[in-house]
Amino acid sequence: MAMPADTNAAGDIFGGWVLSQMDLAGGIAAGQRASARVVTIAVDGMKFIRPVHVGDVLCVYTDIMRVGNTSMEIKLEAWALRHRFGIREKVTEAQFTFVCVDDNGRPIPVPK
DSSP states (O other), rough: OOOOOGGGGTTTBBBBHHHHHHHHHHHHHHHHHHSSSEEEEEEEEEEEEEBBBBEEEEEEEEEEEEESSEEEEEEEEEEEGGGTHHHHHHHHEEEEEEEEEOOSOBBBOOOO
8 A cells, every 4th residue: 555655745656656656566476486485677668658646555466578598578557546445547567677596696597
């Protein structure tokens, strides 16, 4: 849920907060697919469509688009559930790339 501490001077939620929530969701999806530690290496094509407001619930949906040798590309969409109970509106989307790594941070193959 978007809270007052996450706002800019205009009262809208910071884009960085939204990006952070998307990174968390993408990391969960990538980590589940890899059954291993993953790190974010790229965020592509992020565009903000609508603002997120205090009291909105941010819902983030993931879709694994490509699995490479050590990396995964995941499409993420963020939707705001207005005022916790209202309509849902798409607020942003992006493609994140995650790399599967070992305990030393070195890339390892994503399991088939």
